[in-house]
Amino acid sequence: MHLSKTQKRIVNDIETGAGRSQWRDWKWQMQHCIRSLDTFEDLLRIRLPRDQRKVFEETIDKFPMSITPYYLSLINTDDLENDPVFKQSFPSPLELSIQKGDMADPLHEDKDSPMECLMHRYPDRALLMVSNMCSMYCRHCTRKRRVGDVDSIPSKTVLLEAIDYIRNTPQIRDVLLSGGDPFLLSDNHLDWILTELQTIDHVEVIRIGTRTPVVMPYRITQDLVDMLKTHQPLWINTHFNHPRELTQSSRTALAMLADAGIPLGNQSVLLAGVNDCPRIMRALVHKLVANRVRPYYLYQCDLSEGLSHFRTPVGKGIQILESLIGHTSGFCVPTYVIDAPGGGGKIPVMPNYLISWSTNKVVLRNYEGVITTYKEPDSYEPIFCDRECDCCDLQLGLEDADEQKSVGIEKLLSDHDKTIALVPANNVRHQRRDLVEL
Secondary structure, three states: OOOHHHHHHHHHHHHHOOOHHHOOHHHHHHOOOOOOOHHHHHHHOOOOOOHHHHHHHHHHHHOOOOOHHHHHEEEHHHHHOHHHHHHOOOHHHHHOOOOOOOOOOOOOOOOOOOOEEEEEOOEEEEEEOOOOOOOOOOOOOOOHHHOOOOOOOOOHHHHHHHHHHHOOOOOOOOEEEEEHHHHOOHHHHHHHHHHHOOOOOOOOEEEOOOOOHOOOHHHHOOHHHHHHHHHOOOOEEEEEOOHHHHHHHHHHHHHHHOOOOOOOEEEEOOOOOOOHHHHHHHHHHHHHHHHEEEEEEEEEOOOOOOOOHHHHOHHHHHHHHHHEOOEHHHHHHEEEEEEEOOOOEEEOOOOEEEEEEEOOOEEEEEEOOOOEEEEEEOOOOOOOOOOOHOOOOOOOOOOOOOOOOOOOHHHHHHOOOOOOOOOOOHHHHHHHHHHHHH
């Protein structure tokens, strides 16, 4: 087992002897999360300025601190103030600055919750909050109002009520497990939730949002992966914000999930002083796709209380998109979104490539600034639709194509078709047979 010098020192300072062998035990990591300033300083062998220590206690009284030993070990103590890991994990007095426009629940999640632990905002999707536990308290958390709540897991009775809501709402085809972090549940409990959801015919796909590959990659065990493999189709979204978070341990965790055939996506949050730089974001998306993780969303930082110091102008996000579109592979480019205050949902924000248009021509520009035109059809006659979808005989057919329609000699050669002869139409011999049968 390879540990860095910093990791070895942290293990020794936390717990000698057996501690070294337990570093890769996720439950050990959880049990030894750093929650006090003294422990933070002792483990990193640093001393923060007196004024910073003074406001620390005031900050964690409102927004507590919890950092896994693993994530703590990634902090660059030689450049603490500029370190992206430090900024995402260590409390800042700026969190106490509540600005006009800040909201405890900016996305109105509570108002879109028909019952405990369930949110139903979009027509065909539901979010099931299966736990309020996190492996680390991210300083930029959009659910900051819940940070520091007593760790709890909804009872099976409560979860079954939410699952019954999904069962009785047939338009829901996609369920996202969130929290907290679903991977903080035991394998057996998570297996039970996934099994219950997969008994619902209209649930086509289940997603899990987790930050454990970033802050506690040892949670991705072979037992967990083997269990998840039994619940396909399953999608997992991670939350890497900076290239430095993609360590060997996190890459190993991602490889285990990808090798199990689970599609992986990543949702980053645009954070001032952390990743608000085109070069940083380009390095991040390149590292992600090299580890089989598709950049999915780049979020504008929400209007949650205490996050004003993390927010950038929307123009910074547009600049980053401009630096990616056309300059790297299309699948490396995330969708830049603003999660609309008031529960309006995710709104894509993109650079403007459509300059103008007329009745038969559009004017476009590309990533280089080249301006070009695209000629529209001189005449376009849409197929008449009577809106009788149930008996549509146009191009609506939505069922899977039938792969078994072999014809000619192919039909005779195929194993799935029992035809033994092809008989030409009007064959006299077969006509006589038909007459005999009558």
